[in-house]
Amino acid sequence: MLNIVRSWVEKYFSDEEAVVLFILLIAGLAVVVLIGDLLAPVIASVVLAFILQGLVSKLVARGLNEKVSILAVFILFIGLFFTFLFFLLPLVLGQVTSLVKEFPRMFSELQSYIKLLPQEYPSLLSEASVNNLFNQATSEAAKFGQWVVSLSLESFPVFVMILIYIVLVPILVFFFLKDRTLILNSLAALLPRDKDVMTRVWQEMNMQFANYIRGKVVEILIVGVVTYVAFVVMGLNYAALLGILVGLSVLVPYIGATIVTIPVAMIAFFQWGWGSDFLYLIVVYGIIQALDGNVLVPLLFSEVVNLHPVVIIIAVLFFGGIWGLWGVFFAIPLATLLKAVFTAWPVSK
Template identity: 50%
Template sequence: MTMRALFKSWIERYFSDEEAVILLIVLVIGFAVVIWLGRMLAPFFTALVIAFLLQGAVNALTRRHVPHLLAVSLVFLGFIGLLLAIAFILMPLIWNQLVGLVQETPRMFAAGQQLLDGLQERYPQLVTPDQIQNWIGVAGREMTQVGQRALTLSLASLGNVLSLIIYLVLVPILVFFMLKDKDRLVGFTLSLLPQKRLLMTRIWNEMDDQIANYVRGKFIEIIIVGTVAFLTFAFFGLPYSALLAVLVGLSVLVPYIGAAVATLPVAAVAGFHFGISDQFVYVLIAYGIIQALDGNVLVPILFSEAVNLHPVSIIVAVLFFGGVWGFWGIFFAIPLATLLKALVVAWPRGIGSRERHEALETLSEE
């Protein structure tokens, strides 16, 4: 079979009917909207993700015979309470620790230079003065760039205070109405699609199971890992425990890579505070245990088989989407990879199911 015939057979197999073509158009339009209008529609997408996260709690209450409006109100009030707790308790604490860490950075830098000088004296054949100067120069340039970026971000954010306030007001309103009028919104969306949508229904069910498990499971994982890290760091008397715990908790958003990146500030703060001592080693061992338990115990319990992505697929997704959309591409790399996997898995199965359904209808008519 020639390449042209093979390609023609593939096209006829997957795009031979109206539903498949409409599905392709919907996907293209959806990705185009995210790419070109993502910043403009960011409050809507944020509210959609939050509503998706809270819908599980609403469903749990309605299954216990709580009226829908009351269930939505209770979950929404809990969400607002969590936001207020973060805004008035957690954020000031993190901000104060961040300011303290920035003020301590020169001293940490000087301590690191002394450590390198000591290594050069003890191992002159392995660590040369030129290498030390190169390391110090690289570290200095990186610290300068970080400071410049922080200054630029702070100056740029001064003009966006009003936008931030509007954002913080608009997102909760959208979340409330998405939860309250979910059936109406879903019904309106379905009314725009063809009546016969067996393929779309199968793909949607696959996507819903996978992405819902990821969003809710990842939120629980962040809370658990961050809390355990904070208690562990506080137990050892490590300074900036809240700030480091938030970094460790958020690091689980980027599997493998996030854990490696979060290790650097933890090791730097522990090394500066304790020196190269037993306490320093204990902190790193405890941090390694947290990461090991997260990867080998917590993740399998939370995600089970619903998000069954190979580590290579995860790393490729992080690299690809991070290269396309920067930070937000890294942030949403796993959901996007999960979406692509759901499409790849459900599309051929959906076509087969549709063909069997049509065959059964034909036999029943005969």
């Protein structure tokens, strides 16, 4: 047994770079699990700076001075940041408040509709089963109400966290853009001189992360805006809130689109009932999802390494479980990182 373990270690860890790479992976995982929440503003700033760096590089390639390019891109970022903060966020919060106030009416309509089911389908449903369903629904509604009250009472720490993001994130983004080369060189100096494997992994992942993150941001914006416009044109209530939900649903492949369909269908049903307007909206929503999956995703992510759907779902569940929303967002590039590491891992023969 010891000989088997010794031969395995000699085969995969005889190279110094392999040992360092393994330690870095373990350390990175430990940081994410233990203090990932504390570093959330830093991680958000790194992601934003990484996205904006692509625009800076394009401006520099067109002959613009690098410092001027950084300043111009940062000003654009600040404009979009405060537009979201003072226009879009209040609109969404207002629609969330209005939707919460609508819950009692929706629940009452749902009760009226369910009461008719035993009369229309007596062979499938009995009054006893409907009453049992009512009791369960009432209990869940009471729990939801308690959750809303507790959420409002605990809103002060959330408010403080939002203030921290508002102040820290723009400052960190500016310095990550301005001192990008200095930061990367400082980190590279901590690594061994011989880092051929790490260089190959870095080059591949730099391309993969860039393609994925920037592509995913563009996909969220396109899907969210198109959905919002379509819902506004069709007269659906809470179009801004649903547009954001549909846009963010693309973060979770396969699962997100399925989950977000439920609130879209429910709000449309309580607004119009079973009618032509409801069917038209479902058709339009289905077309948007089909265009996203069959046209937009292949166009934006053509250079991203293809992963099997099972691998993607496992990555979303695993990284989402240990890192929350950030883990869901980075599930695919992190899975790609692991694939690149395994491919480039030095093996002694």
